[in-house]
Amino acid sequence: MTATRQPTSAAAARVALLDGDPEKSLAGAIDRMREWTPDQPLPNVVDDSWLRSTELPATTWCVPGRIPWGMWHCSAPPGLYKSALFDQVAHHIAHGTPIPGTNWRAARHGSVLVVSPDETAGEAQQRSLTIAAGGDLPGDGDPFSQERTIVRVSIPDGHSVLQRIEWLWHTIEQLEDGTYDGRRHDVVMIVWDTVGHLLGAADGVNAYEHADALKELNHRMANEKRLLAVTNHEGKDGRHIGSVGLVANANLFTTISSEKAGTGIIEAQKLRGAQRWTLSVQFDNGLVSFDDRLPQEVLHGNQTVPARIIAYLRKVGRATARRIREALGIDRRQVWTVLRRLWRSGELVRDVEMVWQLSDMGQGELAVVPLPPALCPPPQVAQPDGHREVNLDDQAETAGGPDSQHPQSVGDQAARQGATDQAESRGQRSKPRPAPAAQEWHSDTLPSQVIPATMKLWERTRVAGKYPIVRFPKLPEPLLKPGPDRPHQVWEGRPAWSNPAVTIGALVQRLDKPGSYLSSLRTGLPIGGLQPYDGDTIPHNLAGIHLVTWPRWTDPRLPHPGGTRKDTESLVWIGTPTLTLFDRLARAGRMDPVKVHEQYLAKSTEMLLVGLQQSLIQARDLALLTSDDELYEFQKSCYSKFVATMGESRNNWAMCRPDWQVLIRSQSYANLWRRADKAVAGGLTVAKLSNTDELHLVVGDVDWHSVFTEGRALTDFTPKGDPYTWDARDVRRARR
Numbered sequence: 001m002t003a004t005r006q007p008t009s010a011a012a013a014r015v016a017l018l019d020g021d022p023e024k025s026l027a028g029a030i031d032r033m034r035e036w037t038p039d040q041p042l043p044n045v046v047d048d049s050w051l052r053s054t055e056l057p058a059t060t061w062c063v064p065g066r067i068p069w070g071m072w073h074c075s076a077p078p079g080l081y082k083s084a085l086f087d088q089v090a091h092h093i094a095h096g097t098p099i100p101g102t103n104w105r106a107a108r109h110g111s112v113l114v115v116s117p118d119e120t121a122g123e124a125q126q127r128s129l130t131i132a133a134g135g136d137l138p139g140d141g142d143p144f145s146q147e148r149t150i151v152r153v154s155i156p157d158g159h160s161v162l163q164r165i166e167w168l169w170h171t172i173e174q175l176e177d178g179t180y181d182g183r184r185h186d187v188v189m190i191v192w193d194t195v196g197h198l199l200g201a202a203d204g205v206n207a208y209e210h211a212d213a214l215k216e217l218n219h220r221m222a223n224e225k226r227l228l229a230v231t232n233h234e235g236k237d238g239r240h241i242g243s244v245g246l247v248a249n250a251n252l253f254t255t256i257s258s259e260k261a262g263t264g265i266i267e268a269q270k271l272r273g274a275q276r277w278t279l280s281v282q283f284d285n286g287l288v289s290f291d292d293r294l295p296q297e298v299l300h301g302n303q304t305v306p307a308r309i310i311a312y313l314r315k316v317g318r319a320t321a322r323r324i325r326e327a328l329g330i331d332r333r334q335v336w337t338v339l340r341r342l343w344r345s346g347e348l349v350r351d352v353e354m355v356w357q358l359s360d361m362g363q364g365e366l367a368v369v370p371l372p373p374a375l376c377p378p379p380q381v382a383q384p385d386g387h388r389e390v391n392l393d394d395q396a397e398t399a400g401g402p403d404s405q406h407p408q409s410v411g412d413q414a415a416r417q418g419a420t421d422q423a424e425s426r427g428q429r430s431k432p433r434p435a436p437a438a439q440e441w442h443s444d445t446l447p448s449q450v451i452p453a454t455m456k457l458w459e460r461t462r463v464a465g466k467y468p469i470v471r472f473p474k475l476p477e478p479l480l481k482p483g484p485d486r487p488h489q490v491w492e493g494r495p496a497w498s499n500p501a502v503t504i505g506a507l508v509q510r511l512d513k514p515g516s517y518l519s520s521l522r523t524g525l526p527i528g529g530l531q532p533y534d535g536d537t538i539p540h541n542l543a544g545i546h547l548v549t550w551p552r553w554t555d556p557r558l559p560h561p562g563g564t565r566k567d568t569e570s571l572v573w574i575g576t577p578t579l580t581l582f583d584r585l586a587r588a589g590r591m592d593p594v595k596v597h598e599q600y601l602a603k604s605t606e607m608l609l610v611g612l613q614q615s616l617i618q619a620r621d622l623a624l625l626t627s628d629d630e631l632y633e634f635q636k637s638c639y640s641k642f643v644a645t646m647g648e649s650r651n652n653w654a655m656c657r658p659d660w661q662v663l664i665r666s667q668s669y670a671n672l673w674r675r676a677d678k679a680v681a682g683g684l685t686v687a688k689l690s691n692t693d694e695l696h697l698v699v700g701d702v703d704w705h706s707v708f709t710e711g712r713a714l715t716d717f718t719p720k721g722d723p724y725t726w727d728a729r730d731v732r733r734a735r736r
Contacts, residue, residue, distance in 0.1 A: 549595040
């Protein structure tokens, strides 16, 4: 809507006060902004001990991971849809209208104040009708909320930046207390088009002189959790007119550039609180549409050689240059030229055997070290070609398989897991792969240095990594701990179940699963920070957390696949391994289909920790082979403490990835449940499941050795003590 208003007497009085000494007016405006704060202000000077001991609020977002509260400054040449972009965001915040091609979701909805002196009412109406489809007038489509609306003002009060800032505060106050138009608005976003109008015609377009005022403007907007979006024209020489002060004092600074007719790129060149981002955009009849494809893909087009190679590798996963050349019919020299160019740009990665794949599909297939046999015979002699027999049954522990670099949906992952389990039940083994040379990284390491040694080892195993790992991403709200002694909201699937059908006096054998966390290191882990994702399915190569309705489970022979949970009515956050297990069981008709309500996902790969896993397995092999108990306990402490401290822990300052911790633990719990399911399928009775590695089976007619192998390999089980008698206490525990 368009609203015009005469300045009130209070506003006129404020303007009159500012017409005096400019320096005093500037100082007064800054002082008034500094006097306000929604809570206790933080000290301006702090020391390191204060920062480490004080829990400060994390960066707050208008759109999580994309747009923080505060000032958003967007600069572009004329005609590149800056105003259209802000208007689409405004409609999303006010009316919930989706932004084409994005999964952006505002953290809060409310009213928007648009200050646009250059735009007529007719132009504003035409743009509004283009964005909010449904008819010629708002009443023809979905009814707009009366509590949330877009208030458009053509001419703000005041001629200088100080006067207009004063007018802005006063107008927001009037909108929120109901004196502006009789309704109480929750002003979430302010759009000021352009920066020249914000700074005022009397001062000219000069952000240098008002840097302090702009800094306090950004500070107050961020603390009030409002978004101030300002556009700026880029001159013919490519400079952003008068924008240095704005860029320096904005929380988000984006630029829009044109690549070719109808397409362009929007890039966050500065973003406080998260990694900068880049998206491809399309300009179409007054709308800005975003594209999730890589900007290089959009730039190349769909039929050029780079685009065809990218599409082919996305289809087949991995291929040599010769295979690519023969499949696409491209000249040998041209293939290598394009491969090198895509490799330098970071779109492709290659392994030591010169096999290529897309960088967003993992690091390439790494060699897997062999598992020790159950009785640890003498070491095998390496073959002349450097190969040795490899046992890859530990891959059956993970949600994916050896081909997990290929695009998979949740259903594909579940189907592959089922095929892997069936192959394992038939005793089939994967083909051997080359094993890396032994690394004596543990020879001079003290037990007290487990965490630094493990992190250093991980760095060494990632030397060939082609993409940076985000060590300290901004966490979504479900992964934030409300307090030091309170857990986050994500349910990891921990089992704590006793079978009520087991009677007193039954003999039960406790089995221990060796290296449960070590096996689970090979699971899909996000590379960057988790972002909101729309939809109720997972695209290939994404992992994260999911808000789901707790599915019903009716089989009394096994616990719920998601773990023992008392509250089964409320929605619950779970990790991707748990959702994959649910989906697999639902496809088999054993569980109700899972309903996903909300998701935080990121591009993932199973290869992030595989190099570390290989080195630890290698040390474990050596310890078992040489009966070195000290080395065995050391490598066991390495992976257990690595998982335990990779989240919010004061013992590991090298990273903070609670999402990885959740997914690894969820994978470990899911692996144990699959083992219990395998036991029941083999005719055994499960008496109890607990932790990540304890499986208690009733001793009966079927010997557990007919289902599982006894030994210390990662796919074996080790009996812990003699069978014990199921007593009344166990029965009471099962009936709870």
